[in-house]
Structures are given as structure tokens and as C-alpha cells.
Amino acid sequence: MELQVTTLDGKSAGKVELADDVFGLEVRQDLLHRMVRYQQLKAMAGTHQVKHRSDISLTGKKFVRQKGSGGARHGDRKVTQFRGGGRAFGPETRSHAIDLPKKVRALALKHALSAKARAGDLVVVDSVAQQEARTAGLRTAFGKLEWTNALIIDGTEVDKNFALAARNIPHIDVLPVQGINVVDILRRQKLVLTKSALDALEARFNKTEKVSA
Template identity: 75%
Template sequence: MELSVQTLEGKAAGKVELADDVFGLEPRADILHRMVRYQQLKKMAGTHETKGRSDIRGTTKKFVRQKGSGGARHGNRKVPQFRGGGRAFGPVTRSHAISLPKKVRALALKLALSSKAKAGDLVILDKAEAKEPKTAQLKKSFGALGFDNALIIGGAELDENFARAARNIPHIDVLPAQGINVYDILRRNKLVLTKAALESLEARFS
């Protein structure tokens, strides 16, 4: 697959050949769904917790007589029936993360890249750099290129001026090459890869 390379000014900067085994696969919704679920569950804090019976301070001595009180035969103040008692089967601190084989995760990333390429939403940028961190100027360039909702992937290190200028623009995400992930690719309409990011991906999957 061959794609044209653009500059931030909207000018042509040559062409690049994309690997078919990375950008030419047939998208599979089931694999992408598994990967997004894996990412979302791994991100959950899991710090919600309530107090159970063992966490409540209270007497375990039988506090009413067996007969004649008109109530049930309770023998513990810490049970869930009473105000201030422990909760039965309440949430506890735990990890929500699930396991997913490394090969499946790698395949999911390839499928996400392929889905953008097949839909025509993959753009190759010469470089993501700015002379000064001016949001208005960068927003104007993005408007001319049609980047109203996009994920931009730079090289191993992001240009600081470009990253600062882009972080105030709504619906625009900028990540270094090692931060590329399936969830962020799918949540944005366009995927913009710099030539440095493309080289990094090819080295990663070679």
C-alpha cells in the first residue's frame, strides 16, 4: 500500500510504502473489542471498598433475651440488618485487569492500524514540529488539513513546542511512538503518523 506524505503546511512531501502485514489486514471487531476491554479494565482503579462484618467494631454478645422482646433472636450487633452494621458481599479493593496474550495484543494493534488505512482515515505527516508553542497557528494548520478529531503519533520523543501547542486543541491527542494503543486509535476519527512513527512501528513488528 502506498500513501502520500504531507507537511503541516499541506504540501506534498513524497510517498511511503506501507507494509501489508501491518496496514493491509482485514479488520476484526472481536479482537478489537477484546483489546479495548483489556485496556479499560486495566485502567480501573479498583479501590472501592465497604466494611464487612469483620471490619465493624461491635459486640458479639447476645444483647436481647431469647424470648419476650417481640423481636428476632439476634446475637450480634455487626450484622447487615442493623444500622452501622457491616455490608454483606460489598465491594473490596481488587484489580479488575484481565489477561490477554501478547500475540493477541500485537494483532489488535495491527488491526486498528489496518482499519484506519482501509477507511481512508490514515494520514502520513512528514514531521510534527513547531517553531513556537502557538495554539492558534497550529489549529489553523490542522483546520486546513482536516484534523478536527485526530490522534497524532510522533517519534520516540515529541517536539515540545508542537506538544504544548496541540494540547489545548479539543479532540486532538498527541502521543510518542511507544504510546500508540488501540483504544486511542479507535476513539479518534483520523490517525496521523509521522515518518518517524512509521519507522518505529515497522521496527516494532519486524
């Protein structure tokens, strides 16, 4: 698959050949769904917790005699039916994360990249390096390129001036190539890859294939 390379000024910077086994796959929605669910469950805090009967700081003394009171038989006031008592079967601190094989995660990322390529929402830019961190100038450039809702992936290190200028622009996310993930790709309309990010992705997938082989 061949794609036009552009610059932040909107000028042509040649063409690049995209690997069909990464950007030309028939998109499988089930893989994307599994990966999104994996990421969202892993991100859940899971810190919700209630106080159970053993966590309540009250006396354990029996407060009413067993028989003859005319009411129910009770032990102490830490039981669930009394105000201030413990709660039965309440949530406890736990991890919501589920397992997903590494090969499936890598394949889901390929399908997310292929989905953007098939929809025409994949853009390859020559470089995003900036001489100075000016948000106004970058917003104007994004407007000309029609990047109103985009995820921009740079190389192993994001250009500092570009990151500073872009962080105040709404609906624009900037990540290094190590941070690329399915959820962020799908939540933004455009996926913008620098040439260095593209090279790093191809090297990453080639390494994964060699290891699995």
C-alpha cells in the first residue's frame, strides 16, 4: 500500500510504502472489541470497598438477653441489619484486569491501524519538529490540514516544542511510538504517524514475528 507523505505546511514530501500485513488487513471488529475491553478493565482502579462486620469498631458484647425480651435474638450491633453495622457482600478492593495473549494484542493493534488506513484517516507526516513552542501557529497548521480530532504519534521521543504547543489544543493527543494503543487510535478521527514512528512500528512488528517464529 502506498501513501502520500505530507508536511505540517501541507506540502508533499514524497511517498511511503506501507506493509500490507500491518495496514492492509481485513478489519476484525471482534479483535478490536476484545482489546478495548482489555485496556478499559486494566485501567479501572478497583479501589471501591465497604466495611464488613469484622471491620466495624463496636463492642462484641451481646446487648440483649437471648430470651424474654419480646424481640428478635441478637448478638452484637455489628451485624448488617443495624445502623452502623457491617455490610454484607459489598465490593472489595480488587483488580478488574483480564488476560489477553500478547499475540492477540499485537494483532489487534494491526487491525486498528488497518481500520484507519481503510477509512482514509491515516496520515503520514515527514516530521513534527518545531523551532519554538507556539500553540497559535500549530492550531492554524492543523486547521489547514483538517486535523480537528487526531492522535499524533512521533518517534521514541516526542519533539519537546511540538508537545508543548499541542497540549492545549482540544481533541489533539500526542504520544511517543511506545505509547500507541488501540483505544486512543479508535477514539480519535485521524491517526497521524511521523516517518520515524512508522519505521519504529515496522521494526516492532518484525521483531515480534521473529520471536514468535
